[in-house]
Amino acid sequence: MHIPSSEGKTGGEVGILWRWVRLLALGALGWAGQEWLLQSPLLLAGGVGALLAWVALFWLERRYSQAEWLGALGLLYDMTLAGVGVWLLAHPQAWWLLFVPAIYAARQYAAWHALLGAFLAPLTVGVIASVAPERFADTATLWGWGAGLLGGHLALAWVAYRPATTPSPEVMEQVTRVLEQTESAHRELRHSYRELAHHYRRLQENLETLNDVVELFTALRQATTPTEAYRLILERLRSRFGASGAALYLADETGFHLRAALGVGSLARLQGTVRVDAPRKSARQAVEQQVRQALETLCERVPESGEDAHAIGAGANPRLLTLPLRTPQRLLGMLTLVARNPDGFDTATENRLHAFLPHLLALVQLYEQIEVMGLRLQEIQALHDLDNLLFTVATPTEIPRRALEVLKSVVPFEYAQLYLPDEEQLTLHASLPAFAEILPMLQFSQESGWQGWLQQKTHLLSITDTHESPHVPDPAALAPIRSMLLINLQSGARPAGVLALGHSQPHFFTEGQTEMVQVLVAHLGLVLERARLLIHLEQLAITDGLTGLHNYRYFQERYKEEVRLVKRYRHPLALMLIDLDNFKQINDHYGHLEGDYLLMQVAEVLQSTLRSTELIARYGGDEFVVLMPSTNLQGAQTAAERLLQAVSGTRFSTTAGQPELSITLSIGIAAYPETTEDPQQLLELADSALEKAKRTGRNRAVALENTA
Structure with a gap:
């Protein structure tokens, strides 16, 4: 068993x-x-x-x-x-x-x-x-x-x-109930499946009906961009409706500019922009006129196309069929077809085209919304990139050029210049690409250049064509720029600079692009203001508040860096520790206010006497330290003697302006490699030399030499 x-x-x-x-x-x-x-x-x-x-x-x-x-x-x-x-x-x-x-x-x-x-x-x-x-x-x-x-x-x-035990009646009853519930669930599942199958068949029928209705759009599944989709539609229209050429015009946000987005067949070379003063009345005539001009130009370039160009004249408008794509709010574009038949399109074909028009209008609206969403995403990304400039650049001075590169990813300009305030004037801080300064070539109501722009007190100036603008006295000097945007950068109530954008095509910048630039420039002004504050805070963090010299913290950072460089490249390095002789007596006699004023004057003497390449810092109290890269012991001694003479020969003023104070210095000097082979010991050895200078009479410089 x-x-x-x-x-x-x-x-x-x-x-x-x-x-x-x-x-x-x-x-x-x-x-x-x-x-x-x-x-x-x-x-x-x-x-x-x-x-x-x-x-x-x-x-x-x-x-x-x-x-x-x-x-x-x-x-x-x-x-x-x-x-x-x-x-x-x-x-x-x-x-x-x-x-x-x-x-x-x-x-x-x-x-x-x-x-x-x-x-x-x-x-x-x-x-x-x-x-x-x-x-x-x-x-x-x-x-x-x-x-x-x-x-x-x-x-x-x-x-x-032992044989298996027979289940009890209660167990059998429970099993029976479970089997009945299971059978009921199976019946409900079969019923749901039949309903689902029924709805699926209905859905298939609706999809088949929809495929019949939108037969012309089947090729759109192969398109990955709006341009590809428009090309497939125009090719299908040309083949199905007997047209030798087809073109699609798209309007800008205002509806006053129609751009030839795409052309196929005899209108494949169609390009350019049509300006329409009254969109609902003259758009069709303006488009038809450009199509006729395009076909005449095509006839000159390609002789075999002469038949189309000859047949489409002033009296041959039936061969041209132009259909507006408009909503109740504005004009979105125009669809233009050129008939192969000299008599033009018949009534049935025109009716079919009019029936097709709502589908094309919906498609254009869809792609327009996708494009708007894409622009908004680009705008958000650009705002994010502008915010990150403070954290991605090595120094804040790189921000202007990097900001222009960020704007370039969103706005298709060809020339850009960023002017920022420098003391009392605006100076060029970034140009993309390198180009002559644009702002001085412009004329405003009062003056030219940045002075005239500041007096304008306008936030935005759009120059649609430099050849026709009163602000451009010499258009040739700005060539090849034809369109321009000037936008103020604001930081609170005061101007923070000006951005100049240019393009070689007239009427290039659209209303949407202008609005986007204004948003980005407003944010750029905040970024530049934060950068300015950051630079100011960084300067405060490394500056002594009394003397204006570098502080002890910054000196320590530079000292460690110089020691690292000396160990790597073995170039000389000298260090001086300076102490004011009998400074406590001046504080006790004249007061701490006069002592602080004396320290400020001594700091000025140090800065005027030493070279700009030498780091001068307040070490603490009445002590100063000088870090002298690429300077040997002899050079440091020479500089120390100059300091002794300059300070001892100066009558320092009190806060009342009276030259009553005199003071001398004690200086300790240590240098690599004359004093020590270990540059990390320079500060300690310079302190020892300073103590020796104080013990031996003050008003002197003592340099330690390596006697090993």
Whole structure:
């Protein structure tokens, strides 16, 4: 009788688990009996044989997973492992291990394996007792365990052979209810599936109807850009409606400028912009006039196109069909077709084109909205990039040029210049590309250049054509610029600069582009103001508030940097520590206010006497420090002598303006490599030299030399 353990998947998982339990048990036995294995080659061979037997069983169980004879082999192997374990443990409770293999074999394979276990377990007890009597001396206990294992295996066989119990009526009733609920759920699922199939068929019918209606748009699936979509539509219109050429004009935001977006066939070379003063009345005539001019030009370039150009004259307007694309609010564009037939399009064809027009209008509106969304995304990205300029540039002076590059990614200008206030005037800080200054070439109501612009007090100036603008006295000087935008940069109530944009085409900048530039420029003004404040804050952070010299913190940063450079390039480096002699007496006699004023004057003398390449910083109190890159000890001594003469020969003023104060300096000098081979010791050695200068009489400079 075979006892199924559970589902096949669960039984297989139990079998896999039992194989690895065997391997772990084999490893544990080897580890526990390693002393005997190492001492006896026979036992070592037995251990290797047990491992090979595990491998063979592993292979057989994977190939014959449910064979009952395989269960008997496994039971014999497991009973042997359990017996070895009992022998190694030599504990009375360890005899229970002989019961575990039969439980697994009876559950996994068949019930008769329990009977086989009833035979093998007492046999194993007898073998162990005969092989190692000294480890189990109590014979009565052995007989007791043998009888217990025999009885336990027989009980296991009885349980395995016992027929299955008939379920109770309550269980059967519960199972029936579950089956009824399942059947009901299946019925609902089938009903839902029929409804879904019905709706799916209806949807297919609607899609087929829609495909019939929009047959002309099937090719749009191949288009990835609006230009490709328009080209496919025009080609389809030309082939379906018997036209030799087709063109699409698109209007700007105002509706007063129509641009030839695309042309195919005989109108493939059509380009340019049509200006319409009254869109709803003269747009069609303006477009038709440009089409006639384009065909006449085409006739001159390509003689075989002369037939179209000759037929379309003043009296041949029937060959031209121009349809407006307009909404109740504004004109979006024009569709123009040139008929192959000299008599033009027939009425049926015109009706079909008029029926097609709403679909084209919807498509143009869709692409226009996509374009607007794209521009808004570009505007947001540009605002983000402008905000990040403060954190992505190496120095704030790079911001103007980087700002022009950001604007270039959004507004298609060809020339750009950014003027920023510098003291009392506007100066050019960035030009993209390099170009002569634009602002001085412009004339305003009062003056020319930046003075006239500031007096204009206008935020925006748009020059649609430099050849026709009173603000451009000499258009040739601005060539090739034809369109210009001048926009003020504001920082609060005061002007923060001016941005000049140019393009070689007249009437180039649209109303939407102008609005976008104004938004970006307003943000740019804030960015530049933050940059100016950042520069100011950085300057405050490294400047001594009293003397205007660099502070101790900045000196330490520069000192570490110079030490690093000296170690790398081995160029000279000198350092001076300066102390005002008897400064405390001046403070005590004249007061701290006069002492502070004296420190400010001494700082001015230091700046005027030393070179601009030498870093002068206030070290603390009445002490100053001078860092002198690329200067040896002799050069530092010469500079120190100049300082001594300059300070001792100066009568310093009080706050009342009276030249009453005199003071001298004590200077300590150290230099690399004359004083030390380690530039990091310069500050410490200069301090030692300063102490020596004070001890030896003050008003002197002491330079330490390396005597090693």
